[in-house]
Amino acid sequence: MNVLILGQGGREHALAYAISKSKLLSKLYVAKGNPGIAELATIVNINPLDNKAVKKFAEEHNIDLIIPGSEVYLENGITDQFINSSISVFGPTKKAAQIETSKEFAKTIMKKYDIPTADYEVFDNYNNAVEYLSKQSIPIVIKYDGLAAGKGVVVATSIEVATEALRLMLKDRLYGNGNVIIEEFLEGEEYSLMTFVHNNLVIPMPIAQDHKRLLENDLGPNTGGMGVYSPVPVIKQRSIDFAVSDIMKKTAQALVKENCNFTGFLYGGLIQTIEGPKVIEFNARFGDPEAEVILPKLESDFLEIIEKLLSDKIIDIKWNEEYFLGVVMASKGYPSKYDIKFKIKGITEPDSVVFHMGTKLLNGELLTNGGRVLLVTGRGKTIKEAKENSYKNVQKINCENLIYRKDIGAKSL
Ligand code: AMP
Ligand code: GLY
Numbered sequence: 001m002n003v004l005i006l007g008q009g010g011r012e013h014a015l016a017y018a019i020s021k022s023k024l025l026s027k028l029y030v031a032k033g034n035p036g037i038a039e040l041a042t043i044v045n046i047n048p049l050d051n052k053a054v055k056k057f058a059e060e061h062n063i064d065l066i067i068p069g070s071e072v073y074l075e076n077g078i079t080d081q082f083i084n085s086s087i088s089v090f091g092p093t094k095k096a097a098q099i100e101t102s103k104e105f106a107k108t109i110m111k112k113y114d115i116p117t118a119d120y121e122v123f124d125n126y127n128n129a130v131e132y133l134s135k136q137s138i139p140i141v142i143k144y145d146g147l148a149a150g151k152g153v154v155v156a157t158s159i160e161v162a163t164e165a166l167r168l169m170l171k172d173r174l175y176g177n178g179n180v181i182i183e184e185f186l187e188g189e190e191y192s193l194m195t196f197v198h199n200n201l202v203i204p205m206p207i208a209q210d211h212k213r214l215l216e217n218d219l220g221p222n223t224g225g226m227g228v229y230s231p232v233p234v235i236k237q238r239s240i241d242f243a244v245s246d247i248m249k250k251t252a253q254a255l256v257k258e259n260c261n262f263t264g265f266l267y268g269g270l271i272q273t274i275e276g277p278k279v280i281e282f283n284a285r286f287g288d289p290e291a292e293v294i295l296p297k298l299e300s301d302f303l304e305i306i307e308k309l310l311s312d313k314i315i316d317i318k319w320n321e322e323y324f325l326g327v328v329m330a331s332k333g334y335p336s337k338y339d340i341k342f343k344i345k346g347i348t349e350p351d352s353v354v355f356h357m358g359t360k361l362l363n364g365e366l367l368t369n370g371g372r373v374l375l376v377t378g379r380g381k382t383i384k385e386a387k388e389n390s391y392k393n394v395q396k397i398n399c400e401n402l403i404y405r406k407d408i409g410a411k412s413l
Helices: 010-020 051-060 071-075 103-112 126-133 159-171 237-257 290-297 302-310 383-395
Strands: 002-007 027-032 065-068 120-123 140-144 153-156 180-184 189-198 201-204 213-215 219-222 227-230 263-273 276-283 323-331 354-356 359-362 365-368 372-380
Touching: 002 010, 002 051, 010 027, 010 290, 010 302, 010 354, 010 372, 027 051, 103 120, 103 180, 103 237, 103 276, 120 126, 126 159, 126 180, 140 159, 153 159, 159 180, 189 237, 189 290, 189 302, 201 237, 201 302, 227 290, 227 383, 237 263, 237 276, 290 323, 290 372, 323 383, 372 383
Parallel strands: 002 027, 002 065
Antiparallel strands: 120 180, 140 153, 140 180, 189 201, 189 263, 213 219, 227 323, 263 276, 323 372, 354 372, 359 365
């Protein structure tokens, strides 16, 4: 098989790593890739957001399968571009990707099909939203329905903070003309449950726990994720089984019933409440940094899984049972303003250990080139061992502008 991955971060590096091990692979291309990915695949210099250019490249290079890494390609209609083509895209159409790109769409599906999630109301008017808010208890969650550069979710611990968020989103229209969802606050452990999906077929992966806050002890601003580990011992198998059947399978089946068939990676961002797991959000692609600890656990052939699924067959997947833990090394200042182009030295481990999230090669030197720069993994028979191994690998990396959390996985020790 000839495969093209779209994207350039740690998730795409992990995808390239898993795919490069496949017995079915002939040639692997990545647009636009990064220096870590370049060691595993041929880098293609086309704009992955230019659907026509991607199509032309895919046709000219006999690509069999395209894997879009990020939701931006899905929202940009890359899958729709290949409907009725012999080239498969393992990612949902723009319409089905709304399960991630439109919070209102996702909530409507969950309500209609009785999929457990937080209670909510949708607003397009500031005064109505404030009136509803006055009858709610605190904490409360305010979510902008649309792209908001990662700032669209406010977990408000006072009415003042909630009102201010509503003012910015509905009065000042800071992020645009989207609606706002006011949502019940759910309390419990958060975890990510990712699945391979093709229409009604759903195959779960092991669960992972991301650390979204910038600072230790879950303080500071929300980020794309500062560290991750898998599996997550505080979440019991009974609860995962329920989440697979009553959340992930039910959602895939609901999308089929809505004539919105989903193919790709369906990611449930869940909270283990006292009433059981509930959905915070769905994503229509692999999680980042979840991909970087889940894909190295995969012992089955990645392309065989996709090939079987696309021909409506379910395959038994083998996973490594050890703990995998990943620490994100980010630029000082992230998730706000940060500088780039700092030299990175000391990556001696193979690419199944250090994944590149935001790096660049210039005149033979590896430089920082993003907010989140590297994800360094470790594995072990216990979380403690995986954590120690991961931080041992972090210590080897030398870069004056990188920071990281020292407590990834600490809650589960
Ligand atoms: P999201 O962008 O939807 O993933 O939300 C970002 C973060 O806000 C989540 O990872 C949660 O930690 C938190 N969050 C979102 N919705 C809720 C909720 N209903 N209850 C509690 N926390 C939430
Ligand atoms: N790790 C969270 C995400 O990929 O959205």
